[in-house]
Amino acid sequence: MRWGLRRRASGAAALSAAGSWWGPPRFPGHPGWLGTARRLAGRSVAGVDNQLSSPNSGRYRDTVLLPQTSFPMKLLGRQQPDMELEIQQKCEFAELYSWQRKRKVKTEFCLHDGPPYANGDPHVGHALNKILKDIANRYHVMRGSKVHFVPGWDCHGLPIETKVLSELGGRAQNLSAMEIREKARSFAKAAIEKQKAAFARWGVMADWNNCYYTFDGKYEAKQLRIFYQMYDQGLVYRSYKPVFWSPSSRTALAEAELEYNPQHVSQSVYIKFPLLKPPPKLASLTDGSSPVSILVWTTQPWTVPANQAVCYMPEAEYAVVKCCTSGDRYILAADKVASVASTLETTFEVTSTFSGVDLEGGSCGHPLVPDKASPLLPATHVTMAKGTGLVHTAPAHGMEDYSVASQHSLPMDCLVDEGGFFTSAAGPELQSKAVLEEGTDVVIKMLQTAENLLKEEKVTHSYPYDWRTKKPVVIRACKQWFVNIADIKTTAKELLKTVKFIPGAALNSMIDMLDRRPYWCISRQRAWGVPIPVFHHKTEDEYLINSETVEHIAKLVEQHGSDVWWTLPPEQLLPKEVLSQVGGPDSLEYVPGQDILDIWFDSGTSWSSVLPGTDQRADLYLEGKDQLGGWFQSSLLTSVAARKKAPFKTVIVHGFTLGEKGEKMSKSLGNVVNPDVVINGGQDQNKEPPYGADVLRWWVAESNVFAEVTVGPSALGAARDDINKLRNTLRFLLGNVTGFNPETDSVSVKNMYVIDQYMLHLLQDFATKVTDAYKQYDFGKVVRLLKAFYTRELSSFYFSIIKDRLYCENESDSKRRSCQTALVEILDVLVRSFAPILPHLAEEVFQHIPYIKEPKSVFRTGWINISSIWKKPGLEEAVESACAMRDSFLGSIPGKNPTEYEVIIVIEPGLLFEIMEMLQAEETSSTSQLNELMMASQSTLLAQEPRERTADGIELTGTFLINLEGGDIREESSYKVIVIPATKEKCPRCWKHTAESSDTLCPRCAEVVGGK
Known part of the structure; x- marks a missing residue:
């Protein structure tokens, strides 16, 4: 035993057992730190792969144990999609969901599927959403939870109805409500079948025979009961209010059904409202001087005929100005004087200023109706951002305007019909003219004639459009059904704070959207949907709804579907006891209402039909960011209204899919990515090769899904390349565990090679981090950890070191078995770690594991299994210190074969020497653990400089800091490292320069071959 080992007994004992008492290095900068020591990861070692993977030339080729596996390195052309279909059949993908539901396990994981819309082909946005959900579900199945996941479809609504009607063209005008409903249902069913087949092909785990559909009678009946529950609590009411109205769809829309066009062009006008009655505090304004007018700006001239008031900001400062061009006097905000004068191409002289509150009690003349007065009223919605600081107020055509009118009892007459045309109440000049087109032009001409128009100009600004017809909407007052959000908003916001949002910023976004929402209009004037279960009086403005009528309708709908509202006579829609009270069957005073429920109410009540148990809360909702104002919000509001709790515990919000350069996908740009083409290839398979579903899944997992997600040929090609590298790693693992039986051939950890123990140490760290990333739904991190592990730790580092031991040692030698023991564990952990992301590849690998005779599905065999005894931080000191010297050696012979050299390592006596001695007990060796790490022909370990030096040697020096037991033991x-050309000949079997002559075997190979 050398001097260093005698220094401390505890150190010697620990070293001999590769003791775990060694602490990991404290300073990442020191030469042995994990990342530095394996700089080799990016460096190819010339000759090693060729030499050791093909020593089968010559008479010893049959004695070399090369990898043996039928697992293919690559699947070319149609092989990938064909293999996936075969795997889905063989490994019973279709039965996995029902199998895991039957397990007797304690934990349950519920992911509630937000319904995709049943109105089109499956697209790449669907792929992003469904694959993210499936990765989460498969992970939880492997962790031993019983997963509850019921796929669903949103089947009603305007977009489906619009598509059906547009396909029918002119014939659509003569269709009855039932004919529209029948055609819409057929359309939705066809879309569902297309989407369902695609989702299953992507490997999404579900019971596809038991999904939920919002047009199912039982689903509709539950929805009607929740509607009545909310009505009974006073949360649902009917009122005359301004709503977003789509003239192109002839129905009211909710905020979530709008999209804002930032390039919309409006005709904006500056108009004057002559002051009729000056405010008492400003009576002197009209004393003997020229008349004064209130100056107003609006981008919606068509609303001017409906004007009822002009609003001001009480705390702002206002000015009376004299126009230097015309001499006219105007009132406007003091802050806006300069900008408005500039726009009007004139100058204003300020004659006096006053506070906004001083306008109280005044009124001005209507600019189109001279004998009509419009009062001046204070309002909180007036801002100084644009315009004049004075706002024209038309209560029938603005939410804030309506609020002001309610406070001051102003008229709220609507002058616009369902098609967006002026009614007769607007006067003969405007009647039947489209308000957003010719109607606007006529109003501007009328203002000009009345000499109240100061300027007209086009302005480009953001404006709400109908999200389906892509045409502008208007705001118009009409009688609709509303949910009183104000009464539940506070509770909803408090409950949201108990929900985990990923990313965290999504919580604030959702709260902001709730705050901005004044009310929720839930009625629609269409045929394809769930009827609002209300009867309207034939002659009076009153309606009939109570618990008996709604329960009667709900039972009918449960049995026959909501078509009964249109197919049964009205007297059958009412229970007998109610019918007798309202005129009986012969003289019934009420008729069924024609409004249907907003589809956000449809889908928002899905928790009541789908979520399991009495608690009916999902562990996870996972949808795109548009659902913060859509399904997430309608689910929350209905759940809070009905039972005062949120329907979700965690909400994950992902971005939208975009083209490769971050642009929107469109057919005209030719950048639309069709998932079916990704999987099966396009017409020209050179340009659009068949990638299979796993490439699509890898792309989803790898993407930063919390931002916008880009996809295109280069992203898909990169995903395929990554998977092919992973396949190569798996092929090496499979090929080198052939002939190994883990039950009988495994080597105990304490008897394994240090490098093998070290890999198990790294494997445990990898497994822990991967598991934690899955727990956090950070699938991008899983992919990053995977890629780093299989490219750096395995392919570039470990595999390059162990090939000689695997290929050239005796098959059952404990050295080789030690390595195979590690490979078996690595293979098992690796396959399970990517199985939720690449289920087809994971199952394919399982079919090729040689020691599993009857492979089950990897998903039926549990999650990663690691052992605490693998964790040995002290091993890092042993391996990293050797790797620091190996780095020096390999760096000195770039591009050359390291087996053509010998290495002499000189270390002063001390702890580092003890560590190296653990790897090589004898002075010189060609088969030691130290020499294996060096990859040289032989290594010599000395405590002092060698007496003789060769002239052609390379001398390299360095230092290594040993830092153990939390810093208690520190030694630099x-x-x-002295590198010299090998002095012996190349062995014809292992190709290391360790033979006495070129036609004789080296001692190690002679022993192995002799034994055979």
Whole structure:
């Protein structure tokens, strides 16, 4: 035993057992730190792969144990999609969901599927969403939870109805409500079948025979009961209010059904409202001077005929100005004087200023109706951002305007019909003219004639459009059904704070959207949907709804579907006891209402039909960011209204899919990515090769899904390349565990090679981090950890070191078995770690594991299994210190074969020497653990400089800091690496320069071959 080992007994004992008492290095900068020591990861070692993977030339080729596996390195052309279909059949993908539901396990994981819309082909946005959900579900199945996941479809609504009607063209005008409903249902069913087949092909785990559909009678009946529950609590009411109205769809829309066009062009006008009655505090304004007018700006001139008031900001400062061009006097905000004068191409002289509150009690003349007065009223919605600081107020055409009118009892007459045309109440000049087109032009001409128009100009600004017809909407007052959000908003916001949002910023976004929402209009004037279960009086403005009528309708709907509202006579829609009270069957005073429920109410009540148990809360909702104002919100509001709790515990919000350069996908740009083409290839398979579903899944997992997600040929090609590299790693693992039986051939950890123990140490760290990333739904991190592990730790580092031991040692030698023991564990952990992301590849690998005779599905065999005894931080000191010297050696012979050299390592006596001695007990060896790490022909370990030097040697020096037991043991040692050309001949079997002559075997190979 050398001097260093005698220094402390505890150190010697620990070293001999590769003791775990060694602490990991404290300073990432020191030469042995994990990342530095394996710089080799990016460096190819010339000759090693060729030499050791093909020593089968010559008479010893049959004695070399090369990898043996039928697992293919690559699947070319149609092989990938064909293999996936075969795997889905063989490994019973279709039965996995029902199998895991039957398990007797304690934990349950519920992911509630937000319904995709049943109105089109499956697209790449669907792929992003469904694959993310499936990765989460498969992980939880492997962790031993019983997963509850019921796929669903949103089947009603305007977009489906619009598509059906547009396909029918002119014939659509003569269709009855039932004919529209029948055609819409057929359309939705066809879309569902297309989407369902695609989701299953992507490997999404579900019971596809038991999904939920919002047009199912039982689903509709539950929805009607929740509607009545909310009505009974006073949360649902009917009122005359301004709503977003789509003239192109002839129905009211909710905020979530709008999209804002930032390039919309409006005709904006500056108009004057002559002051009729000056405010008492400003009576002197009209004393003997020229008349004064209130100056107003609006981008919606068509609303001017409906004006009822002009609003001001009480705390702002206002000015009376004299126009230097015309001499006219105007009132406007003091802050806006300069900008408005500039726009009007004139100058204003300020004659006096006053506070906004001083306008109280005044009124001005209507600019189109001279004998009509419009009062001046204070309002909180007036801002100084644009315009004049004075706002024209038309209560029938603005939410804030309506609020002001309610406070001051102003008229709220609507002058616009369902098609967006002026009614007769607007006067003969405007009647039947489209308000957003010719109607606007006529109003501007009328203002000009009345000499109240100061300027007209086009303005480009953001404006709400109908999200389906892509045409502008208007705000118009009409009688609709509303949910009183104000009464539940506070509770909803408090409950949201108990929900985990990923990313965290999504919580604030959702709260902001709730705050901005004044009310929720839930009625629609269409045929394809769930009827609002209300009867309207034939002659009076009153309606009939109570618990008996709604329960009667709900039972009918449960049995026959909501078509009964249109197919049964009205007297059958009412229970007998109610019918007798309202005129009986012959003289019934009420008729069924024609409004249907907003589809956000449809889908928002899905928790009541789908979520399991009495608690009916999902562990996870996972949808795109548009659902913060859509399904997430309608689910929350209905759940809070009905039972005062949120329907979700965690909400994950992902971005939208975009083209490769971050642009929107469109057919005209030719950048639309069709998932079916990704999987099966396009017409020209050179340009659009068949990638299979796993490439699509890898792309989803790898993407930063919390931002916008880009996809295109280069992203898909990169995903395929990554998977092919992973396949190569798996092929090496499979090929080198052939002939190994883990039950009988495994080597105990304490008896394994240090490098093998070290890999198990790294494997445990990898497994822990991967598991934690899955727990956090950070699938991008899983992919990053995977890629780093299989490219750096395995392919570039470990595999390059162990090939000689695997290929050239005796098959049952404990050295080789030690390595195979590690490979078996690595293979098992690796396959399970990517199985939720690449289920087809994971199952394919399982079919090729040689020691599993009857492979089950990897998903039926549990999650990663690691052992605490693998964790040995002290091993890092042993391996990293050797790797620091190996780095020096390999760096000195770039591009050359390391087996053509011998290495002499000189270390002063001390702890570093003890560590190296653990790897090589004898002075010189060609088969030691130290020499294996060096990859040289032989290594010599010395405590002092060699007496003789060769002229052609390369001398390299360095230091290594040993830092153990939390810093209690710290020792910096210097070392010297002397590199000299090998002095022996190349062995014809292992190709290391360790033979006495070129036609004789080296001692190690002679022993192995002799034994055979």
